[in-house]
Amino acid sequence: MKTVKLRIIVEVLRSLASRAYTLKYPKIASPAPQGFRGKLEYDIEKCTGCAACVENCPASALKSISDGDRRTIEVWYGKCIYCGRCEEVCPERAITLTTTYSLVTGRKEDIKSSVQLEINRCLRCGKPVATARQIDKVRLQVKDLVLPEDYDAYLSSLCLDCKKAVQAELLLAGRM
């Protein structure tokens, strides 16, 4: 009995001397460690609007909306489950999951983020083809191939149907 009481007293004194273990979180910031999967951020300079992230998002937090001349890639943080699939599949490394985790807000606009990209239209028929950056990327990739000189300027800016038609024309004319 005595030893138990003594042990309690020792424990109390030790607890009084020691600092509280809990963090004073909202008052004092508690940053997440490096490598934490937090708020998703786009590098607007790098994104080509290929929508690989949209295809692979298991929670459908990402959306791709194409209307005429603009493609918008949109992320709703409220739906995001922070799995990091988009970061993994992005071919341009344009997505990073930052260490920001506190996304509490009273305004709906704050839990949304988007990238807007220009869509090029087909030079022949005027149908939307792909974003300007995607076409630039294709041009860069086929740079070293032996192609007719006007491929760059013309053929790469056509829609799929027109491309086929033009290629057939070129073939018949003996230029390919």
Added chain:
Amino acid sequence: MSIDATLPIGPYHPALKEPEFFKLFLDGEKIVDVAIRLGYTHRGIEYLAERKTYNEIPILVERICGICSNVHPMCFCQAVEETWELQVPDRARYIRTIVGELERIHSHLLWAGIAAHIIGYDTLFMHFWKHREPVCELFEVLTGNRQNYAMNCIGGVRRDIDPTKHKALILETLSQIRPSLLRLKNAVTEDPVVRARIENIGVLSRDQARKLCVVGPVARASGLAIDVRKDEPYAAYREVGVDVKVLTEGDVLSKMLVRLLEALESMEIVKRALDAIPQGPIRLEPKEIVPGDGIGKVEAPRGEDIHYVRSNGTDIPERVKIRAPSYMNVPSIAPQIKGASLADASLIIAAVDPCFCCTERIALADVKTNRESSVDFESLAQRWRRKSKYSRKDGCV
């Protein structure tokens, strides 16, 4: 034997996370019988999984349970790997082992804390959770999140463990919590009040355990030496080895001890795996989707978890079947709870560890007067805690 009252506990949690329904038939304070009903937490995960691609399912099944969030994706990936005959890289197998064992430590500490909370010993609860916290913080660094680690993918793991930085951090964390855990284990076994509340309560005999096919720590506390890690080694358990802890009493005390001993053993496994981890790739890109079927088996902190996958060659599986360990363990509550006093009911239900959660209300019905009343969780918890107080007054301390 007369039944003078029935006490429905649940469905929004009796004492545990999953909403289950327990109808207790009482004779005074004594529990005469119990009716268990499951199915309140049905979310249609299997149905959903049959409509998602193989890449999305690990992330979906990860959310079956917040505590075992490495077990389910690992089990699913193993089932798919068996179907597609994929040979997972060695390094990935070791990383799966390390994450799985760290998860076991945090899960068992969480459970021990909850058990301490139910018997009204909140100091012990705080201490258990205090030492669980470094493990969760370790997960933040290793995997990027405290829970829902998103570590597993078909063919390996998604993140590597840094051989210098992460290894040092893991070893430091483990060496920091190990002495505290040993001290807490002694607190459980030596404190007379705690002992009085959990010893010889909720006894599940070896025969009953075998008949009810219980799995995991519940079976091992009753003297059944079953452990998937030992019986059918997966990941890197064949190489690192497992010392299966078995106790024979089958009461709540031995269920607690078996979990604490397992947490300590997990630390040893993590250390051995970190020493033996080979270099190499962590992920294998699957080449083709092979039709066929496969089974994944993983020893979750709560017992054996099984996933079955049938592939028809498309990128969406034809059938996904999941059997979580708690499903096997919950029926074992019935023989344990019969004859116990009402104040021990919550502890016995909790001892099986079918996940803990926040219950709000419990309905009381008196059969004699046909009167129904509703009490909130706290006032019933008061009753459980009062029993601890009585034990203290009875001269245990």
